[in-house]
Amino acid sequence: MPKLKNIILHIGLGKTGSTAIQRTLADNVDLLESCGVLYSGGTGHNDTGLALAFSEVIRSTLNRNSGRKQKRNLGYLEKLQQRAKSTSADHLILSHEGLIHLTVAELPVLQEFLKGLSERVTVALYARDPFSYALSAISQRVKTGRRASGGSSPIVEYQDIIERWSVFFGREALEVRLFSRDVFPDGDVVLDFISMPVLKGALNSLEVSNFKNQFEWNPSLSSLAMRVGDRIVEILGAETPKGQDFRSLFLDELYLLNSGKAELTSTQKKGIRWFSHRHTKYLAQEFNVLFPEFKEPVKQSMLFFGEGHGNTGV
DSSP states (O other): OOOBSEEEEEOOOTTSSHHHHHHHHHHTHHHHHHTTEEETTGGGOSOHHHHHHHOHHHHHHHHHHHSSOOOOOHHHHHHHHHHHHHOOOSEEEEEOGGGGGOOTTTHHHHHHHHHTTBSOEEEEEEEEOHHHHHHHHHHHHHHTTOOTTSSSOOOOOHHHHHHHHHHHHOGGGEEEEEEOTTTSGGGOHHHHHHTSHHHHTTTTTOOGGGOOOOOOOOOOOOHHHHHHHHHHHHHHGGGOOOHHHHIIIIIHHHHHTOOSOOOOOHHHHHHHHHHHHHHHHHHHHHHOOOOTTTSOOOOOOOOTTOSOOOOOOO
16 A cells, blocks of 8 residues: 555646746755655656656657756656655655646556555645746747747646646646736745645755755846847757757857846737737636736735745746
């Protein structure tokens, strides 16, 4: 029989502070385990191995973004099973932002694997304002050596994603949270994540003064920097390096052009608002997740372990 009381499966969304959450949890893995919460990412930061094991789409996406061949790592699954059996913790956190894209064919396979570790799974994801999400996603295109104008404006189909996951894990298992500094404890997404109801009891004893929280975020590119990066990709064409190779060559210089705020065009905003309407309405009705353009957000969680420690930028 599975011994873990609960698995918290953090599936993203991308551009919602996932790296900050993963790196901070990894930096505090021993402290968290002493409180009964095992973070599987450890020194590897996140559960890429889990994503690669269950999703062809994720493997293809990681190949494109990194410029390197990604393979399934079945050894990761065996190590995860052994670690879950040997830990004294009651809760296990798994995190990779790409998991949100698992298909209806892949989800039951993942579900069956997780059932071998725990009967209870909480699926956690963050929902970000469609305008700021699109800006951040377009900036990320340029940072990884792709055209800013390549494809349509990024839209997140929240309702379709959530309903797909609900089919296999149940509506009650979904923990959908608003991604906004205005609602985070101390404006910090990491503190918001660990204050989820499913973790609150386990982490009541967490000493904040001992909690390392030093992640430094990479800002989005300005409109000028994105235009220059886009032009570089256009000129280099098929010879454009991808992923980290592009970052190493050009990102520092693009950041030097980071004066002024990036903005969407009025046409982009109209399109994003139109195509996002069904999904933002669904989030508001089903999860009380309200974006600023519809209604002022309400703080979703209280900082249960005190005040006055460092802020994690996202």
